[in-house]
């Protein structure tokens with residue numbers, strides 16, 4: 032447990048958390064919407080500080096990040112809590128609970144996370160993932176500082192629902208982001224995730240302004256956000272605001288948690304893939320193995336650069352510098 036960053040004290044011992052756009056006003060003894068920030072005697076604390084539920088060496092493609100050190104390994108860590116309540120959450124056991132209600136947490140100092148990450152020579156860094164890392168802010172920051180000092184990369188897998196101030200403080204430390212853009216409709220965000228669209232778009236704009244590496248994942252849910260016009264509008268926004276080189280992962284939904292709609296049809300995913308490819312250079316299809324939508328082709332000459340089968344990655348189309356082996360175009364920055 033550690034005193035939280037980004038909060039103010041109000042009357043009668045109440046606190047207001049300013050970490051995410053919910054800006055919860057929290058009475059003494061109560062928690063915010065995320066279940067892990069609590070008002071203890073007029074002080075806001077991060078209850079999940081150092082409380083770890085999962086530690087794994089994962090392929091970077093699993094985050095998903097396809098254009099950040101393709102084929103590498105990243106040490107992935109997570110805790111409990113989330114500031115969203117998505118009805119389709121695949122990690123609801125950890126995201127929708129509190130520290131006291133989850134019996135499998137183990138406390139780690141920040142330095143131990145970094146020491147464990149350094150054990151594998153092929154590991155590029157640390158990914159803050161599984162639950163929502165925004166609500167693990169203080170611990171993530173402490174780990175990320177040590178990791179950066181030791182030459183490791185820091186990666187966030189996030190819903191992007193964070194206030195601009197805390198996001199800006201992360202900029203010098205984070206190297207890459209995998210951001211969910213769950214829909215292009217504020218009504219969906221409110222009804223299905225208990226949050227709002229505008230702050231997520233603002234986060235994406237900030238990442239572009241800071242020239243950060245980020246990739247977007249859009250989970251297509253049957254009869255919820257699978258409207259073709261809405262999807263085309265989202266792609267147009269991504270291309271216009273963030274650039275046509277922005278990487279988009281279109282991901283297949285399966286029934287989970289409170290959502291019972293049938294799994295997304297592969298036909299629908301492939302239609303969306305083709306719509307997105309009209310405006311974006313790099314579009315992938317995830318959560319299902321398809322013939323199209325797995326590989327990376329050079330946007331300049333069409334040469335096959337990276338071939339993927341599940342998490343196995345073949346980079347033979349790249350030259351030694353990581354540029355296109357045929358025309359020399361720079362596609363990956365690392």
Ligand code: SF4
Nearest residue numbers: 048051054055063065
């Ligand atoms: S981080 Fe948690 S407590 Fe803070 S505003 Fe967001 S949901 Fe509320």
Ligand code: SF4
Nearest residue numbers: 113115117120126190
């Ligand atoms: S943002 Fe992610 S972790 Fe949080 S509830 Fe939604 S799907 Fe689950």
